Amino acid sequence: MAPHQRRDDLIRTALLVFARRPPAEVTPEEIAEEADVSRALVYRYFPNMAELRRAALERAMTELLEELRPPEGAPPLEQVRTALRSFIDFAAAYAPSYTALLNGGSTVATEETEAEIDRVRRGVRELILDRAGIDAPSPRLLLGLRCWVSMVETAVMLWLRTHDMTRDELADWLLDQLVAVVAASGGPREELDRLVAHVSRVVT
The missing domain is CATH 1.10.357.10 (Tetracycline Repressor, domain 2)
Incomplete structure (x- = not known):
């Protein structure tokens, strides 16, 4: 070899x-x-x-970013839902590692691993903004998206312990939270309307 x-x-x-x-x-x-x-x-x-x-x-994060990028031809709502399901599946597949990496006191949580995790966080934010057609997001919207990504990480970690809902139910709940966070972020009205329309449009 x-x-x-x-x-x-x-x-x-x-x-x-x-x-x-x-x-x-x-x-x-x-x-x-x-x-x-x-x-x-x-x-x-x-x-x-x-x-x-x-x-x-590094390998896992690179592959995850690829999995989080759904086909552009899919309806907007389905794009976000598919990405969420992929993330949940990834976390479930690597449950012990996922929990350890998000635990600040873990011996495997280092500056290098944090940088790799931040790469995925940044990729998720950029994907949502790109698909919504927002090139220059306001500070308020960026803060709202950062908070939502943290919510996703924490919710999935808790779900791994309890499995008190199905994967699809969790993905839909997290999608609802995204719409709520964006709507309450207080950014420019046009920006919020565009993003909320993107992630909450009904799939036909």
Whole structure:
């Protein structure tokens, strides 16, 4: 296996393991066993677990951003709903890691991981604004969207513990919250009307 292929394989293996156990609890030996390679080979590509966790997170965040970008031809409401469902599915697939990364006291929550998470947060805001045709959002609207993204993260983390509603019900609830937050953000009327119309238009 070529070096770049081996590195990619180890990252994929780490993601599989991180889907089952919190990253801070995973050892190089576990990665080596899962990948059917020696411990020394894991260390050849990743001198420590922090580097492997960072590489795996970067890969996961890049793939998540792609999944959050629904086809432009879909109705506006369905675009946002599809993105929310994709995010919930991602969080469920990596539940131990998702919870650990959003826990400020976690040993895996570092400046580097926070930067990767912020990349997704920024991507979500840009996607919503782009699909609504808003090029220069007001500070109030940006603040409202930032608060909504934080709400999504927290709500999904709580849902992972309880599963007290279906995935689709949670996505629809979060969509309702987006409409409410945008409507109450206090930005320019034209800006708010355009965005609310985008995310609340009835699918026919």
